[in-house]
Amino acid sequence: MPRKKFTVDQIIRILAEAELPQMSNAAVCRKYGISEQTLYRWRKKYRGLSSSEARRLKALEEENRRLKRLLAEKELEIQMLTEVIKENF
Numbered sequence: 001m002p003r004k005k006f007t008v009d010q011i012i013r014i015l016a017e018a019e020l021p022q023m024s025n026a027a028v029c030r031k032y033g034i035s036e037q038t039l040y041r042w043r044k045k046y047r048g049l050s051s052s053e054a055r056r057l058k059a060l061e062e063e064n065r066r067l068k069r070l071l072a073e074k075e076l077e078i079q080m081l082t083e084v085i086k087e088n089f
Helices: 008-019 023-034 035-044 050-088
Strands: none
Touching: 008 023, 008 035, 008 050, 023 035
């Protein structure tokens, strides 16, 4: 079964719907085709956040991922250059 991608706004709406007293977690999960574990994971990550705060969190996570990749590339470059220097001397 292919994974569905939900936007941050959709996740916030789903969580708000799950908090309603007349909706059970199982009903919300069936409605959106997600597992209860996914719902709990989203709650842990996005509970108490507004849509704008959640979008900002997502942007910061993406920037962090990009910076980590750049750092890894630079460390690999440094390691390669030090090996070249050792071979020459």
